[in-house]
Amino acid sequence: MITLTLINGKVYTWNADDWQKLREEYRIVGALIGCLAHLPRQDSFLGLPMVLLPEEVTLLHEQKLVRLVSYSFPSYASSNAVRQKFQEYRKTMYMQQVECFKEERKRQVTSMIDHIVEGKRRKLLGLGHKRKKAHNENESSVQDQSQSKNYEMDTDHIDREALLRDELDKIKCMDENSTLVQTFTASVWLYEEDATPVEWQYPVTSTETLRYKTFKDLWEKGYYITGGQKFGADFLVYPGDPIKFHAQFLVVCTDSNEALPATDLVALGRLGTSVRKTVVLSSLSDDGNTVLYQSLKWNATF
Known part of the structure; x- marks a missing residue:
């Protein structure tokens, strides 16, 4: 049975397997409202949690496909053990997101290495867009041939593999940037036994x-x-x-x-x-x- 959580009058699910089951088996679409871990700054594609329409919740509840629970916010402070577990969980989640980003970035860099090398060559030769335009309009054919020879010489000086390693090293440096994990503060850890069944009134x-x-x-x-x-x-x-x-x-x-x-x-x-x-x-x-x-x-x- 799928567990749905009631918060401030709205019903959510955070479980990806439950989301997939609701959509594929029961034709319940809901609305994703969370950001994607590897693309947090866009809103074209959203992720969990999913909020359900009240009509969807009522339909599922009538057919006894889901159970509805809520979590009461405790008035007492969390223990040190709970705080430590919370910090470890948040750190694990963060590092998993970092790994996803690194793999995606590595794929992008590897697929674009030819463009990176070409940009490096043009920078060494001073062949920016404006300079290239002036060059085409003012330089003679003899100078063009000389420039072409210099271009070929500079091409030999660019180490493609070294350039790729430098770009990948920038991605590896993300492991050292863990201040975001350290700034998280723990407030409460929710356990399954803390869930309280609630009646759905709709x-x-x-x-x-x-x-x-x-x-x-x-x-x-x-x-x-x-x-x-x-x-x-x-x-x-x-x-x-x-x-x-x-x-x-x-x-x-x-x-x-x-x-x-x-x-x-x-x-x-x-x-x-x-x-x-x-x-x-x-x-x-x-x-x-x-x-x-x-x-x-x-x-x-x-």
């Missing part, structure tokens, strides 16, 4: 009930569903894994007893057309047991 309101029943109905039909906030909708619906497919539908949950303003209909129709997706309005039947769908299509007139 849905509560009629709006939440509509959202959940819509999510569950689409999930049972075999779709992948994610949050649709970036498109102004409740859900984005995919025919397959979002890694391989674009979303087909923008789902907006609407109460069948409330009138939807014409301006909202126009806005939704134009939105669906501009992003090339079908806008779908979902609502519940009178008995509240069936999810009803209505698609919108924008027809522009000139």
Whole structure:
């Protein structure tokens, strides 16, 4: 059974195996919100932890696929043994990240060594971009031949293997740069026995009930569903894994007893057309047991 952690009203998982199982076996996508250890300064590709939609948590909880726990923050100070274990753990994690970075950097340097050697040659010859341009415009052909001979002589003086060793030595020096590890401070170490089972309270309101029943109905039909906030909708619906497919539908949950303003209909129709997706309005039947769908299509007139 997969363990999910409840923190401040949101549910997370930090375990990579659990994340993979949720996605591949149960079509639960969630949203990754952490940075990658080897690419921490970009936000195109994110990593663990993963935060789940409340509808996803409810679905998994109903089917008894997960257990929900929380950790209470202790009011007492950690013991020296706990602090030491915490420091060792953080140091191990940091060094693993360093090793990943070093291997990636080594691969990059090895694959680009030809460009590095060429840059070194041009620097020795003073063949920068501006100087090369002036050289081509002003120097005679005799000088070109002389420059070419000097170029070949300087080429022989560049030791490719030594240059590669120098670049790799710069990577090895990262082992000595361990101040980041030393500045970490330990506060608390969480153990499995500290986990407290919690009750999941969702849905509560009629709006939440509509959202959940819509999510569950689409999930049972075999779709992948994610949050649709970036498109102004409740859900984005995919025919397959979002890694391989674009979303087909923008789902907006609407109460069948409330009138939807014409301006909202126009806005939704134009939105669906501009992003090339079908806008779908979902609502519940009178008995509240069936999810009803209505698609919108924008027809522009000139």
